Amino acid sequence: MISEKKAAEVTAFLERYRSFLIVSHIQPDGDAISSVLSLSFGLRRLGKETQAAIDWPIPEVFQSIPLCDQIRGYPIDNGFEALIFLDGSSPDRMGRFAKWLDEKPSCVIDHHRSALSFGTVQWVEPTASATAQLILMLNRRLGVPYDPVLATVNMLGLQTDSGFFRYSNTTADLFKDAAFLMEQGAQPYFNASTILENKKTEEFHLLTRMIQKLVILLSGKLVYSYITQEMLRECECTEEDTAGFIGELRSIKGTECAVLFVESEAGDTRVSFRSKKWFDVSQVAAYFGGGGHLKASGCSLRGDFFANIEKVVRYIERQMAQSDASKALLTLLSDRGQNEK
Ligand SMILES: [Mn+2]
Known part of the structure; x- marks a missing residue:
């Protein structure tokens, strides 16, 4: 309210x-x-x-x-x-x-x-x-x-x-x-x-590269990918061209949590999180010093890009495993609730 x-x-x-x-x-x-x-x-x-x-x-x-x-x-x-x-x-x-x-x-x-x-x-x-x-x-x-x-x-x-x-x-x-x-x-x-309806063809090339790097974990519940400065240069794109990409990752069937890592020009690791039904990504972003909403959040990390990816992915794997059992029941109930409406 x-x-x-x-x-x-x-x-x-x-x-x-x-x-x-x-x-x-x-x-x-x-x-x-x-x-x-x-x-x-x-x-x-x-x-x-x-x-x-x-x-x-x-x-x-x-x-x-x-x-x-x-x-x-x-x-x-x-x-x-x-x-x-x-x-x-x-x-x-x-x-x-x-x-x-x-x-x-x-x-x-x-x-x-x-x-x-x-x-x-x-x-x-x-x-x-x-x-x-x-x-x-x-x-x-x-x-x-x-x-x-x-x-x-x-x-x-x-x-x-x-x-x-x-x-x-x-x-x-x-x-x-x-x-x-x-x-x-x-x-x-x-x-x-x-x-x-204003996408540049270069963005499509970059999207292809991102899809090539896709990693699927926890039987598809967690998916992530990344974009480095080198990939941006090769596709003649900038960081802002990646804005809609995280939505593409979340759109994959069976995905609960999608994560996209983008290496910024200054060398920071910018992380976008999205979830679909029950996983709280605002808590994940907050853990890494960022913020956002239950189903859409982000953070920015210093240090080695690939080490950061590893750190964040391992953390989410643990969090998802923990909340899996308790949330599975809730999801079932809320799905049934929606179907009955
Ligand atoms: Mn807003």
Whole structure:
């Protein structure tokens, strides 16, 4: 359930100040971009001064989303009163903008269950499917007028964070919010086509390479693969081109947990975790210093790439073996529950 008390507290924060720097997380996804633009342009329509910012290049796939060219990178002048951080579960996800957490009144709005406690005011709502849903709620409370552009931009986060209304976080409230945005003129097909039907042929070559490295463990319940810098170079791809690959791994029949390891340019091991029914990957990510949701999470590790793969895979094998017996019964029960509906 959404906390009305927290929503009121955040609304009061937004009403209190005149100018805001609105930041979302590094390695931005659709929800980060949607949230930062929807709040920034929403508040501007109420006469506030805002600047949307992300300390990371905007991935190519989002660049044709309306207003996306308005997101600034680091640095930004100190001429704002309050700081807002969206869809990020820890200060380091702000990149270099985190330095202002100590200097400015700040408001953190997020839906990650692994969120750390920080910011002057913090609203974490794990039942929300997307942070963009919380932004819609705030904009509506504040009386922000919607038009087709703002509605389409706000819709983006609802679409991408729910896997285009396919993931288990797809709720009745999400559809209600999407319906509201449709009534304001949102064009979800534009977003879907921009994100899903815009793949470069180089990405397909890289996908082939990733599939060649596929490792299947625990009778198919655990699958993982990896992408090195050398593979990226050979396919003329960058790390951001791998964004949809983890979904391909989870789509394999019988898979409960899928893991993708990507070697970053700086030599870090970036790990994405996905699960299907019962395995909690937020706990795995947290164990390795990352965070996320029950069925989608991630972390970043220093040190030798292949040693990191070994370490993470062994840990998940142990965790899955332990939770297997107890969860098997739950899965059976919940499957039966679904079948009976
Ligand atoms: Mn999100």
